[in-house]
Amino acid sequence: xxxxxxxxxxxxxxxxxxxxxxxxxxxxxxxxxxxxxxxxxxxxxxxxxxxxxxxxxxxxxxxxxxxxxxxxxxxxxxxxxxxxxxxxxxxxxxxxxxxxxxxxxxxxxxxxxxxxxxxxxxxxxxxxxxxxxxxxxxxxxxxxxxxxxxxxxxxxxxxxxxxxxxxxxxxxxxxxxxxxxxxxxx
Numbered sequence: 526x527x528x529x530x531x532x533x534x535x536x537x538x539x540x541x542x543x544x545x546x547x548x549x550x551x552x553x554x555x556x557x558x559x560x561x562x563x564x565x566x567x568x569x570x571x572x573x574x575x576x577x578x579x580x581x582x583x584x585x586x587x588x589x590x591x592x593x594x595x596x597x598x599x600x601x602x603x604x605x606x607x608x609x610x611x612x613x614x615x616x617x618x619x620x621x622x623x624x625x626x627x628x629x630x631x632x633x634x635x636x637x638x639x640x641x642x643x644x645x646x647x648x649x650x651x652x653x654x655x656x657x658x659x660x661x662x663x664x665x666x667x668x669x670x671x672x673x674x675x676x677x678x679x680x681x682x683x684x685x686x687x688x689x690x691x692x693x694x695x696x697x698x699x700x701x702x703x704x705x706x707x708x709x710x711x
Contacts (some may be wrong), residue, residue: 615680618676618677618680619643619676619680621675621676622640622643622648622672622675622676622680622681623640623643625675626639626640628675629671629672629675629676630668630671630672631671634661634668637652637653637654637657638650638651638652638653638657638661638686639651643681646679646680646681646682646683647681647682647683647684647685648672648681648683648684648685649684649685649687650684650685650686650687651687651688651689652686652687652688652689653689654688654689655688655689657688658686658687658688659688661684661686662686665684665686668684669681669682669683669684
């Protein structure tokens with residue numbers, strides 16, 4: 526190669542100009558790199574060596590056009606990842622069933638039935654009338670399919686559907702124990 530302090534080009538480069546001079550200089554630089562044991566491709570960049578994350582130094586890698594973990598995330602995606610990492614997915618799914626009942630089962634059913642409790646996969650639902658309780662028992666399989674499609678399988682395994690509670694005459698200070706008179710109801 527040439528000496529940077531020598532203003533005269535070497536004899537082998539004399540007479541070359543323009544692109545011929547550039548090609549010749551590049552070929553000599555590649556040959557010098559190969560003689561030192563460096564891998565230099567023909568017209569290609571040398572492959573980048575990957576470093577372990579956090580190794581420090583080196584070239585900064587950008588995320589590029591495809592989405593990856595370094596891109597900004599939505600709050601919903603971040604909380605979903607946090608819930609999975611902490612093992613809260615089951616509790617979040619249970620909360621989704623109770624908190625978003627109208628979007629899970631539909632407005633029509635939600636206006637006539639309310640979830641009251643979810644324990645060990647059994648969802649207790651209180652209907653506003655005995656007729657609605659009967660209808661919900663008839664479409665119980667479809668309700669379970671809607672819930673499973675929204676929050677996943679295994680969160681709700683069965684439904685316990687109850688109607689409104691009947692009035693009780695078994696309270697007050699003058700209550701008589703036993704079944705009461707037979708002729709009143711029968």
